[in-house]
Amino acid sequence: MRVTFDSRTDPFNRRAFFRDRRDQVQSVLRWTLILVPTAALIGTLCAAFLGSLDAATRARFDHPWLLYLLPLGGAAIALLYHRLGRSVEAGNNLIVEQIHEPGGGGVPLRMAPLVFLGTIATHLFGGSAGREGTAVQLGGSIASAVAGLFRLDAAGVRILLMAGVAAGFGAVFGTPLAGAVFALEVLAVGRIETTHLLPCLLAALVGDWTCHAWGIHHTPYHIVTPAAGGGALLVAPLLLAKAALAGVLFGLAGLAFAEANHVLGGFLKARLPYGPARAALGGVLVIALVWIVGTRGYLGLGVWSAIPGDPTIAGFFTGPVDPWSWALKMLFTVVTLSAGFKGGEVTPLFFIGAALGNALGGLLGAPIDLFAGLGFVAVFAGAANTPLACTIMGIELFGATHAVPITVACFVAYLCSGHNGIYLSQYIAVPKRASRLSAGAATLREARAARRTRSAGSISA
The missing domain is CATH 1.10.3080.10 (Clc chloride channel)
Structure with a gap:
């Protein structure tokens, strides 16, 4: 006897179940095809950046007189941003804002070469700065460009931007798990968007693997004291x-x-x-x-x-x-x-x-x-x-x-x-504690502005 299932009488609704699984598989394949090459490109750029940064640092030690060019180098960096990079001066904050509310021009692709050159110049002449900002901005700008290439919707842009941040962070520090979680946790105080953990983890792993494949090694740190x-x-x-x-x-x-x-x-x-x-x-x-x-x-x-x-x-x-x-x-x-x-x-x-x-x-x-x-x-x-x-x-x-x-x-x-x-x-998202100074603030910027306003009011009173 042949058994057929009618979605109107079958409480399990097998057709809908298998249709959902098919859609999930297609979505996973689509995102994998987008994320893997994007993360590999970001990992490659991070490897080039770390290699250039090491060369710049060695040059600074070999030529101590470079320090006295720091004012001129800083002015050149700032002039470059003044002429070409006003739209990307917000740096990491711009990427966080675009993840929250994708729109406008997105994260301009020019952010990548500008922050790359600016950071190398900073370290060549002796500025005291880091490297994560460059990696995150490289990841965010490349991810935004790829999102535009594939004409992703707002939800897709958010995922790809978070994955770009994860890839850059994971590659530059050699910590892919932390990179994936950082991309989700940095968006809001007290909340983590675990829904997008897997794409961020995939991107962070591929970025880290690619960076290592180019021969980049991270400084090891050891705690020898036993627990x-x-x-x-x-x-x-x-x-x-x-x-x-x-x-x-x-x-x-x-x-x-x-x-x-x-x-x-x-x-x-x-x-x-x-x-x-x-x-x-x-x-x-x-x-x-x-x-x-x-x-x-x-x-x-x-x-x-x-x-x-x-x-x-x-x-x-x-x-x-x-x-x-x-x-x-x-x-x-x-x-x-x-x-x-x-x-x-x-x-x-x-x-x-x-x-x-x-x-x-x-x-x-x-x-x-x-x-x-x-x-x-x-x-x-x-x-x-x-x-x-x-x-x-x-x-x-x-x-x-x-x-x-x-x-x-x-x-x-x-x-x-x-x-x-x-x-x-x-x-x-979740305040650390109840405070009049941060009540009603949606962002840390608004909370800080509220504190400054109240402090100014108290002083004038």
């Missing part, structure tokens, strides 16, 4: 309490870094509206800081140095205790970025966090390498409001042995950094 209690989940209460206390200070450091950037950047723009003049002044200030502190150790990325005795990120994991390098690196970086030099904030935040962790480890009688690792990721967690991505990054970089103190430090830092951050376009 307290002999296991990953058995952590001595005292050590955990110290990690939480350090997390408070890591969060405050992230807050101080973000707010100092916004305040000094706004002050310089108000006093010197012309970008090239502002960058030239910033170059002069950086040179003056070098003469005042008597070292060039706070220029560039700070990942490594050709000069023995210079503070470096790797050095903070081994000692000796360095009490003030975190503050000096913050000062150099804030001046550089506020003046309009290009790069990013994350690698300097790694330096600041590792240096602060080193200092706190000595002060609290805790393992220096462990607390340098905690600061490495936790200050970034507080400044970027991405505690989960930073926790995963810590596990990817240092292993799961210290997953518990890493988690505690990152989430405590996130809670203590307030409604502020380096990405003011972030939405406030």
Whole structure:
């Protein structure tokens, strides 16, 4: 006897079920064909960028006189943006805004070459900046161009932009899991769009694999101190309490870094509206800081140095205790970025966090390498409001042995950094705490403006 199914009488509705599965397979194949070559291109560009950045850094060490061209180099970068890049000056914030509300011209493709050249010039002449901003902007601009090529709708543009951010972040740091989560978590405080995790993870993995395929290797960092209690989940209460206390200070450091950037950047723009003049002044200030502190150790990325005795990120994991390098690196970086030099904030935040962790480890009688690792990721967690991505990054970089103190430090830092951050376009989805100063604000920019308005009102009263 032949059995037939009628969708009107079959409660399971098999036809609809198999039709949905077919549509899902087609969607997966379509997105795979779009995402894989896009992420591979972004990974290739990140590899070229990292290779160029390393060459520029070596040239700066080989030719110390290049530092004195920093004002001229900064003015040239700013002039290039003034003439060709006014639409992309918002950088990472522009990408976050386009993910929230795709439209207009999208993320202009010119962002990629401009930020590439601008960042290399910054590091060649000695500016203190990072590299994540360049990778994220490379990923976002390429993804936006591909979305236009395939004429994707608004929902498709959002997915591809997030995937582009994930690919750039994962490739430049060699942390694809953190890259995928960062692309989802950076959009809104307190909320992660897990719906798009798989495309972001695919893009981050392909970007990272492609970058490695070009022969790029990332600096390894090691925490040799064994886990307290002999296991990953058995952590001595005292050590955990110290990690939480350090997390408070890591969060405050992230807050101080973000707010100092916004305040000094706004002050310089108000006093010197012309970008090239502002960058030239910033170059002069950086040179003056070098003469005042008597070292060039706070220029560039700070990942490594050709000069023995210079503070470096790797050095903070081994000692000796360095009490003030975190503050000096913050000062150099804030001046550089506020003046309009290009790069990013994350690698300097790694330096600041590792240096602060080193200092706190000595002060609290805790393992220096462990607390340098905690600061490495936790200050970034507080400044970027991405505690989960930073926790995963810590596990990817240092292993799961210290997953518990890493988690505690990152989430405590996130809670203590307030409604502020380096990405003011972030939405406030779930407030960290009830506050009159941030009530009703949709973004961190609006929350910050509300605080400033209330503070001005209190002073005038």
